Amino acid sequence: MGHRYEENIVRLLGERQFKFLPYSGDSLMASGAADFKIRVHDIHARETTMVCSCHTSRVKRLATAASVPFVFWSAAEDGVILQFDYRTPHQCTADANHVLVNLGYHLGRNVEAKCIAVNQLQPHLLAVGANDSYIRLYDRRMINTTKLTRFNGSSSKPDAESDNLAPGCVTYFAAGHLPLKYPRKRYRTLASTYVAFSPDGSELLANLGGEQIYLFNINHPRQPKSFDLQSFTSSLHSNGLCKNLAEGGSSPANGFSTHKNGISNGMISNGMKQNGIVASSDTPPVSSSTKWGPANSKPLPPRVEAIKCKANEKFGKQKYTLAINLYNKAIGLVSDSPVLYCNRAAAFMKRAWDGDMYAALRDCHTSLQLEADYVKAHLRLVRCLYELRWTKEALDCLQAFKSRFPDCALSQTCQALDRDIKAAIFSKTDNDSEEGSRSESQSSNGSANSSPKHRRQPQISEQEKAWRAVAYDYELRFCGHCNTTTDIKEANFFGSAGQFVVAGSDDGSFFVWDKQSTNLVQVMRGDDSIVNCLQPHPSTCLLATSGIDPVVRLWSPKPEDGRKEDREVIDSEDAAVANQRRMNADPLEVMLMNMGYRVPGLLESDEVELENRGGEANVVSCRPS
CATH class of the missing domain: 2.130.10.10 (YVTN repeat-like/Quinoprotein amine dehydrogenase)
Structure with missing residues (x-):
């Protein structure tokens, strides 16, 4: 264009x-x-x-x-x-x-x-x-x-x-x-x-x-997919990890942690819902020589490697959207690299926009489909499940990780994840339970400015629940x-x-x-x-x-004749970041801002809040590699 x-x-x-x-x-x-x-x-x-x-x-x-x-x-x-x-x-x-x-x-x-x-x-x-x-x-x-x-x-x-x-x-x-x-x-x-x-x-x-x-x-x-230990164990040689879900499940709410998770910088696959995973002793352990990166990943073409390095550089400078754009470009050129998907997952987790944690979850699944022994991808998958508050799945996935990679089980990252997940399970309340259909947390009145606690829950038929249980993913x-x-x-x-x-x-x-x-x-x-x-x-x-x-x-x-277009927004990244903050602001403040009133700290304070809210913020604390 x-x-x-x-x-x-x-x-x-x-x-x-x-x-x-x-x-x-x-x-x-x-x-x-x-x-x-x-x-x-x-x-x-x-x-x-x-x-x-x-x-x-x-x-x-x-x-x-x-x-x-x-x-x-x-x-x-x-x-x-x-x-x-x-x-x-x-x-x-x-x-x-x-x-x-x-x-x-x-x-x-x-x-x-x-x-x-x-x-x-x-x-x-x-x-x-x-x-x-x-x-x-x-x-x-x-x-x-x-x-x-x-x-x-x-x-x-x-x-x-x-x-x-x-x-x-x-x-x-x-x-x-x-x-x-x-x-x-x-x-x-x-x-x-x-x-x-x-x-x-x-x-x-x-x-x-x-x-x-x-x-x-x-x-x-x-199809929605989920981590499944039996499928993982039986298909290690084909690098399989994701299981299509033929039945409905519950989607828990969202929760967050302040512990380090040991992820560095990293298209979209899939992953969600409960499926009752239980750690199995049949999972073959990986030897102590296993590295945190993919063991059998083939080298990237020089052009793609250059794009990946540039994306890693943007990640290091906390320019996560620019990093994601570069990873997208690299994946468009090489779609079978587990490193690219895993790196992009890390960028999604750090950016933490609405839906980013689930996008990271899908990338982790894709990375593990391509390389089943990818330690970083497996740990990030656990972290994503936890951040989405799918705590039972997170615990099962972590147990599978410990069985598969016993030498990594005592790492600080693994222990921090274990503490986070068990604490979340212990503190889970009825309001945050994983019971019920995926839709029941949403109000049916479509109001944009009333608290969910004060809205009447929709009266959903059993047929509606059945339709929702088999909904296809994006x-x-x-x-x-x-x-x-x-x-x-x-x-x-x-x-x-x-x-x-x-x-x-x-x-x-x-x-x-x-x-x-x-x-x-x-x-x-x-x-x-x-x-x-x-x-x-x-x-x-x-x-x-x-x-x-x-x-x-x-x-x-x-024609692209070099003349400046007055209506073009030059810094599109800043505009996108501001919009993500705007989406999570009080609608009354947004309405006043749209009418021309300046609401002090509306856009700026959200960033500070997200950085300081700890366990309540959609932010993952990462440790670059």
């Missing part, structure tokens, strides 16, 4: 959702708004031809499929997905048979549908985001539309006959570490603010409010933006083949990432306050952005 953009200003027409109906010659346009109503307008006749008042809350998104004539879908904060066919007369009556999905049946009265998208190459696939951390992918071919059933004062869920969802009609996706009872998430819960399919229809992008942006592969979804993760202030913030694919990812941010900028490496390549000032919407042109290199300002800006490449 070029570094300079031409900007044009267009006046906003309103705050509604608009979609042209397929096969209407762009003469029919559907709209949805905060008045709960959906309308269809005949542009040529300049009249409204249909008004639907079936929704009982704000209409958030509309969706169409180019190959499905005159049909569109709506998602609203009443938790209902409606399907309309303009060729069929519509009446807002109790007998209207146009409900495709009612999320409330399985999630209770407080569920909200936030976003919706249709796969243009497979229009039977419909993605829905709600006020939780899960993305739901429905197969419309397996769903019959049904009547709309309202909640009443005495019941929290519709009648059983209203449930038109067969068990196999939906696939769930969620980042493997979510939902969590983050101490730093005390001000808000998570909600999907936008979902989008890639141009080839194989990938699904989700902008998760209060967290990061996640990409899921829907054709080859990634493929890629994009960090740097901030998405907490609004619930309409978009993220989209950009480029002729969707080779970039773009998203708006609460700091008034929009961010551009390289999809393959996940590296941030450019940050542009798109608004004086917040950038919410980003839509690429379907056939030319043109991007439209809008936010709080009463304008839409159009961005297109300009």
Whole structure:
């Protein structure tokens, strides 16, 4: 992408959702708004031809499929997905048979549908985001539309006959570490603010409010994995360590330690959930000659070795994001080096942004898959499990480590881990227990500024728990933006083949990432306050952005002639770091800052707090090698 953009200003027409109906010659346009109503307008006749008042809350998104004539879908904060066919007369009556999905049946009265998208190459696939951390992918071919059933004062869920969802009609996706009872998430819960399919229809992008942006592969979804001693023991010769989980498990909350863990600087694999690991005496010990590094790692090509050394240098200077970017680049060139994955895991653990500890866990698994006798990778895996408060797994993994590497069991690092894990298990309270479904730590009301302790827990059906238990993990993760202030913030694919990812941010900028490496390549000032919407042109290199300002800006490449672009944010790393702090700040303070008020210490104090909170901060104390 070029570094300079031409900007044009267009006046906003309103705050509604608009979609042209397929096969209407762009003469029919559907709209949805905060008045709960959906309308269809005949542009040529300049009249409204249909008004639907079936929704009982704000209409958030509309969706169409180019190959499905005159049909569109709506998602609203009443938790209902409606399907309309303009060729069929519509009446807002109790007998209207146009409900495709009612999320409330399985999630209770407080569920909200936030976003919706249709796969243009497979229009039977419909993605829905709600006020939780899960993305739901429905197969419309397996769903019959049904009547709309309202909640009443005495019941929290519709009648059983209203449930038109067969068990196999939906696939769930969620980042493997979510939902969590983050101490730093005390001000808000998570909600999907936008979902989008890639141009080839194989990938699904989700902008998760209060967290990061996640990409899921829907054709080859990634299974959650976990450390499993029996699998490890039986496959040592093939360097196997990860086990796919065919059953649901619990995701504990997040906790932290002040002890040194002996990690130095180090793509993404997987790892989570309990599986009842027990140390086995059958694990063959490694001789005392074992080194902490990989024993059989082949040398890196000179170019990749140079990149790794530069990344290690950035790590030593505590420039962890720059180090991660360089490791990403190196892994893109050599994808089978355990050292690169292990080094990147260390950088993730030190940076400690939201989701970094789980990303480090996945890297440790990948490193051990490539080299089962990699001591550092195994110890970091234990530390990651502990930091994620998956303490039982951490203890089991540590016992397996001691059996496998008896000469390392008396090291300071190993003993510190042992003390940390046992202390965490001893002090675990009912509020931090690992019991229950992964979703139960999340509120269903989607509030961004109320304490989880005072929110009603969602009333989740057994079927919902079953769907969540087999949710697939993410493929890629994009960090740097901030998405907490609004619930309409978009993220989209950009480029002729969707080779970039773009998203708006609460700091008034929009961010551009390289999809393959996940590296941030450019940050542009798109608004004086917040950038919410980003839509690429379907056939030319043109991007439209809008936010709080009463304008839409159009961005297109300009020649790289050396002239400075006024709206380019030069230090993208600083912008990303500030956004990560902003995401974990009090929303009231963030709102005041967005309005132009200076809140002393908002961004600076968080860093000091994270460095000094010890056992409560998402920071890992590391000892560089």
